[in-house]
Amino acid sequence: MDPYAALRFREFNVFLLVRFAMVFAWSMQFIVIEWQVYSMTKDPLSLGLIGLMEVIPAVSTALFAGHFVDQNEKRNLLVKCIFGFSTISLGLFILSLPSLAQHTDAKTILYAIYTLVFFGGIVRAFIGPTIFSLIALIVPKNIYPNAATWSSTTWQLGAVLGPALAGFSISWIGVHWSMCLIFGFSLMALLLLFQIERKPILNPKIGEPVFQSLREGLRFVFGTKAILGALSLDMIAVLFGGAIALLPIYAQDILHVGSEGFGVLRAAPAVGAAVTMLGSTRFPLHKNAGKKLLLAVFGFGLCMIVFGLSTSFWLSVAALFLSGAVDGISMIIRQTILQLKTPDNMRGRVASVNSMFVGSSNELGAFESGLTAKLMGTVTAVVFGGTMTLLTVGFTALISPTFRKLDLQRDIDEHEVG
Template sequence: MGRFKSKDPYASLREREFKPYVIMRFALVFAWTMQFIVIEWEVYHLTKDPLSLGIIGLMEIIPALSIALFAGHIIDKSEKRKLLMICVFAFSSLSLALVYLTSSYALESFNEQFILYGIYGCVFIGGIVRSFISPTIFALLSLIVPKKLYGNATTWSSSAWQMGSVLGPATAGLAIHQFGVSWSLAIVLFMTLVGLTMLLQISPKPIMNKETSEPIFTSLKKGILFVYRTKELFGAILLDMVAVLFGGAMALLPIYATDILDVGSIGFGVLRAAPAIGSFLTILIMAYIPITRNAGKKLLYAIFGFGLSIILFGWSEWFWLSVFALFMSGVLDGISVVIRSTILQLFTPDEMRGRVASVNSMFVGSSNELGAFESGVTAKLFGPVKAVIGGGILTLLIVLGMGAKLPRLRELHFPEEEE
C-alpha cells in the first residue's frame, strides 16, 4: 500500500479537539446506520414488498438532491460547530418521533398505512438534515487539525465512520431480535445524544468564507465548476457514486436474509455488518501503512474488486460465502474510502469545503439512497439475484471506462508525510 510507515500513526489523535470529533462521528454514524437498518426491517415487515425498500431510499434522495448545493453555500458562510449542533438536535428529534411511531401505543392507535407514511415522512425530513450533517463534519475536520495531518486524521475519521457502520447494523439486528423495533430506535436516540455531548467539547470555529455580497447562484456555480475542473476530485466522486449506485446490495439484504438465505434478523445483522467490518479493519491498518504511491491506480483496482465481490454475493446461496463476499467488498471499499477522503481534503481550499463536500454528498451520499431505489426497482422487475449481479457487472464496466478516460486520476500520487 505504501513504501514507508508513518512516523506517528496517532499524530492527529494528539490534537485536543480531534478525539471528541472522532467519538462524535462514530456516535452519529452508529445512530444513522442503525436507524436505517431498523427502518428497513420494519418497513419490509409491514409491506413484504421489495419496492417499499426502494421508496425508503427515494424519500431521502429527493431532499438530498434538492438542497445539497444550497446546504454547501450555507455551510461555507456559517460557523460549523453551531450549525452541526442544530443538525444533531434535529436528528435526535426525528429519532424520538420514530420511537413513538413504532411503539406499541402507536401500533394500537393507528393503522399500518399511517405508520408507514409517518416513517417515510421522518426519512424525508432526515434527508434534509443529512444534507447538512455530512458536509459540515467534513468542513469541521480541517479546522481541528493542521494540514500536514490531514491524511492521518482522515484515516482515523474514516475508521470511526466504519466502526459506527460495523456496530450500528450489528446492534440493529441483535436489538430487533432481543428488544423489538421501538426499543432499538431508543438506542439510536441515545447515540445521537452522545454525539451532541461530544460536539459540546469542540470550540466554535472561524468562518473561512466571509464574502457576503456574492450571489448565492454564483457561489453554487463556483463550487460545481471547481469540482469539475479538478479532475482528481471529479474522478474520485464519480467513481464512488458509480460503485454505490450500481454495486450496492445493502438495500436488498432484508430479502436475502429472509427469502434467499433464510437466516432471520440475527443473520441480517451479520450480513449488514460484514462489509463494514472488512472496511474498518483495512482502514485501521492504513493508519500504520498509508497509501502514497499510485494512489489513483489503487483506487481503480479497489473499486473493480468491489464490483467482483458484489457479483459473488449476488450469486451465492450459502450464508457464509455471502458473508465472505460482503466482507471482501468492505476490505476493498475501505481502501477506496481513505483514498477518496484524502483527495477531498488535499484538493479542497478552506473557503470552499462546504460546497465541495455538498457536491460530494449530492452525488455520492445521495447515491446510497438512489442505489437503494434502483435496487428495489430492479429487484421488483428482475428479481434480487439478477439485480445484484447486474449492478456488479455495470460497476466493472464503468471503472474500466473511467480508468481509460481520466489519466490525471489514474496517475495520482499522494505526498509523503513529513518526518
C-alpha cells in the same frame, strides 16, 4: 508520518467520539427502519422507496447546504444538525409504539416513516459538509491525511457496530426499544459536541450571493480532475452496487437466517472496511492512488456478483466482508483527495457536491436495487449491479489515463513543508 498524529489533539478525539455516536445511531436507525418497513409490506420496492425518500431532499438541498456551511460557524451548525436528527429519532420511536400499531392503519404509519426519512435527508445534506469542514479547523494542514484516515475509520466502526447491534436488538428488545437506544446515542453526541470550542469562519467572501457561490463551487469541482474522477467513479459504482439495500430479502427469503443473521450480513462490509482503514494508518494509500482506486472499485463489483449468486450464509458474509475491505480503500483515497485539494473557503460546497455524487448515490442505488429486484428478481438485480460496476471501472481506466496515474505523494509533501 506519525500514525497517531491527529489523535494528539484533544478536540479531534472528542470529534471522533461525536462522529462515532452519530454514525452508529444513523446506521442503526436505517437498518431498523428497513426491517420494520419490509416486515410491514413484504415488497422489495418499499426498501427502494426508503432510499428515494432520503435522496430527494439530500440532492435538492445539497448545494445550498454547502453554501450555508461555508458562510457560518461550524460547531454550532453541527449542534443544530444533531438536534434535528434527535428529533427525527424521537418521532420514529413514537411511531414504533406497539399501542400505536394496534389503533392506527399500517399505511398511515408507513407514510409517517417515509416523511421522517425525508426530513432526515435534509439534515444529512447539512451534516456531511459541516463535519468535513470542521475537521480542517481542528487539526493543522499537515495532519489532514492522517485525520482523514482516522475520521473514516471511526465512520466505519460506527457503521460496523450500528447494523450489527440493530440486527440483534430487533431480536432481543424489538423495534420500539431499538429506536429508543438510537435516540439515546444521538443525545450523547449532542452533549459531547459542546466539548469542542466554536471555530472561526475562514471565508473571505461572507455575504457572497448564493448562486455566485454555487457556481464557484461547481466550477472548482468540475475543473479539478482528481476530485471529479474520484467522485464520478465512486458514484457509478455505488449506484449499481447497492445490493446492501436488499439484505432484508436475503436474510428473510433466500438465506433464511432471521434478524440475527441480518445483523451479521449488514455489518460484514463495515467490518471489512474498518480492518482496511486501521491497516491504512500504518500503510498509507497515497502512492499510485489512481490505480489503487480503480482496482478497489473493480474488486467491489466482483464481490457483489459473488454475493448475489451465493446461497451459503458464510460465503455471503465473506463476499460482503471483502466488498467492505476494498470499499474502505476507495473511501480513504477519496477523502484524502478531497482534504488535500480543497481550499478552506470551499470545503462546505465541495463536501456538498461529494454528498450529491457519493452519499446520495447510496440511496439512489437502494432505489435502483429495489426497482430492478421487483422487475427482474433479487439475485439477477444484484448480479446486474456488480456487472455494471465492472464495466464502469473498465471504461474509466480506458478514457482517463491521467486518473490512472494519479499520485498524492507530491500534495502530501507540500503540506508537510507548509
